Amino acid sequence: MNLQPNHAQVDNKSAAFLATCSSQYSLLVHRMDDLHRKSSPEAVLTWIELIAGFAATNHSGIFADGSIENIALDIGCDLPKAEGLSPRPLPMLDGARPGRTVTRRVVHVVTVVLPVGGHTRTILNWIRKDLESEHSLILTRQGSSPIPPEILKVVSLSGGRIISLSETLPILQRAIWLRQLAPQLGDVAILHLIPDDIVPVVAFADKTDIPVGLVNLGDHCFWLGSTVADAIINLREISISANKELRFTRNDLLLPIPLYENVQRLSRSQARSQLGISESQIVILTVGRAIKYAASRRQNFFATVNTLLLENQQAHLYIVGISEQDHMQTNVLHGHDRVHFVGKISDPSTYQASADVYIEGFPFGSQTALLESVLPGVPCVRAVSPLSPLLAASDVALNGVAQVPADEQEYIEQTSEYITDAKKRGQVGQKLRQRVLFWHVQDAWNDALDKAYGALAACRHSSTPIPADKPSTRSVDYAISEYHGTRFPRDNNETAIEDLVRQNILDASYALRQRGCYLDAFRFIQAANYRRFWDIRSASLAAKLIPHRTVTMLEQLQIRWSGGKQ
Incomplete structure (x- = not known):
């Protein structure tokens, strides 16, 4: 996989987003050093979760980092000696074990x-x-x-x-x-x-x-x-x-x-009968969460399928995972009479059984949904040349059968061919079905x-520290940043990212308060308002913590006055 920066493809706004997130990540790690000296292990672990959660959803040019994870490892190695833990019984292991032999x-x-x-x-x-x-x-x-x-x-x-x-x-x-x-x-x-x-x-x-x-x-x-x-x-x-x-x-x-694969799965006709879809209708299906379809700087799924539907008047698009309300923020496809926003459902198999062709969404595809949709014998069109290979389906069952479209036009052409050519639709669909069955359903998977x-x-369990890492600017980092940046439509996102981090810290403070770590929770509020005026939420949280903080300080003073004896 190519991880070297290709500056010809780097979007300036994505680069700025990556730089902002990297800066915030480094600042959070720096603040953790101070927390590590002054706060409880519980607070340090809460802060590590906060950093990891931020980095996972706001790419900071880093995928793993010993500078935070190794601290959690050290705390875990001293776990039996951790202070401040009131003894509690283990959860009950209730329920009778059936009398069967297992491997x-x-x-x-x-x-x-x-x-x-x-x-x-x-x-x-x-x-x-x-x-x-x-x-x-x-x-x-x-x-x-x-x-x-x-x-x-x-x-x-x-x-x-x-x-x-x-x-x-x-x-x-x-x-x-x-x-x-x-x-x-x-x-x-x-x-x-x-x-x-x-x-x-x-x-x-x-x-x-x-x-x-x-x-x-x-x-x-x-x-x-x-x-x-x-x-x-x-x-x-x-x-x-x-x-x-x-x-x-x-x-x-x-x-x-x-x-x-359920042996009692619905046929195409049965599925369409349940959904009220006519036998003659051409059904295009896509499945995924709304955030996965949010337009990036270079890719807009809804604009692409709008063109597709204009060229194929007989086709209907069913989007499982997005409701009409989810899509209200854009005018593209809004109110389109051949676009059906199904919303979130726990089992999309009825729609998958009814489909004629499955199209992978972008900028972030859903690999499990694609493979499940292919299983009934439905051909698929993979995501347009993805921002990164990590953001699209990549599976041995697809290799050599479903090619990645080079651009938007090829994506539309591949889909249109399946819409108009029923014979090819059936041939490719069956070939993909057999490959998915082999690799994901039958004995090859169990092997x-x-x-x-x-x-x-064969492993003897051990834990091992990992190297500390620093934010990077590889091509994969710019690509992931372009996708994560879809949640922040404004050109200048520094303030939005700072506000997000601040709210995350306040949420963590509330969690610490719920666990009885009042002094640590107060420190988190202080960290959230570093160089900023306190807002109503911060003041409210602090007001609830001040009595507990006062009691904690008095208890510490009492211990000092008594020479360490309680």
């Missing part, structure tokens, strides 16, 4: 499972397809979000359990529980994390009895976990080459995205899973 016990450590999205479907299909193992889930940040019924069902059928660690509890407490629970529930731990989840880093910082594999769910962005992962489980080959250049991984494995389990079983 292994797998504990999936998951930040959160949501009703919509490829990450949840990856976990669901993994458990569905791995019938030889018992599967349990430990959720580190599920909160009040309901666990999808399908997840509850497949875990129960496998003989496993689901334990949710309350996100209102201290990070340190959740890490202690995770460290103790994981070996009780599994012979191997598989991490499915959002980029800023620090709990598993702290929990697996010390030696444990089970190996740890981390699923690479975000190869395009910053994430935590390289220090504690005995192996990275990559869902596509491009992730491995990116890891070697962008991260500090020790061992990279390949496991294609697991897909599951890859067995290899991954074998590689992990």
Whole structure:
């Protein structure tokens, strides 16, 4: 993968966005040094999560950084000695284990499972397809979000359990529980994390009895976990080459995205009957979250498909994942009588079964959605020459069959050909279906899973510090910045980024207050208002903290007056 800067392709506004985010990242790391000296481990870990969350969604020219993750590793190594932890019992391991013999016990450590999205479907299909193992889930940040019924069902059928660690509890407490629970529930731990989840880093910082594999769910962005992962489980080959250049991984494995085909799946006619779509209608389908379609400086999906629909009057476009309200900010396609905004749905399979052709959205494609949509025998058109290969589908099943369009015109031409040529549509659709079945549904996937389990079983778990890194300006950095910059339409984003960071710090302060870390929460408010006037929210938070802060200071003075004896 080309990571060298190509200044001829660098957009000045994207470069400015990257520079602004890099500056904010460096400032946050610098402030952490002061927090590390003055604050509790809980506050330091909260600040690390804040930095990681910012870097993951506002690209700062960095994909992994020992200057923050190694501190969490050190805290984790001293976890039993962490101060300020009130003893609490472990969550109950309730539920009877069914009397069946299994090859292994797998504990999936998951930040959160949501009703919509490829990450949840990856976990669901993994458990569905791995019938030889018992599967349990430990959720580190599920909160009040309901666990999808399908997840509850497949875990129960496998003989496993689901334990949710309350996100209102201290990070340190959740890490202690995770460290103790994981070996009780599994012979191997598989991490499915959002980029800023620090709990598993702290929990697996010390030696444990089970190996740890981390699923690479975000190869395009910053994430935590390289220090504690005995192996990275990559869902596509491009992730491995990116890891070697962008991260500090020790061992990279390949496991294609697991897909599951329901034997009772709907036919095209049945699906259309349920949706009220006529047999003669040409259905173009695309699936993805609204942010993935936001126009970048160089690419505008909605303008492109507007041209496509003008040239193909018989075609209708169905967009699953975006509602009409989501799309209100742009006039392109708004009110179009052949564009159907379906909104978010937990199971898009009925629309996938009804489609004639699937088109990948841009600037950020949805690989799981594309592969699932191809499975019924539907041809696909891949995203227009992506800003970065990491921002589009890249899969062995597509190679040699579905070529990447070089530009907008070729994207329209490929789609138009499938619209008008039913024979080619059927031939290419069936060829793609067979390849997706082979790599993602049938025995080849289970063979890859067995290899991954074998590689992990051969590992003796260890945690290793990673090098500190600095923000860079490679071509991949400019590309990711152009995509992330779609959330900030103004030309000058410095103030918007500063406001975002400030609000994130105040949110972290509130979280610390909820965990009883009042003095640390007050310090966060001070950091949020560095060189700025205090707004109403800051003043309100501080007012609620001042009584607790006063009590804490008096307790510290009392200890000093008594010579350290309470």
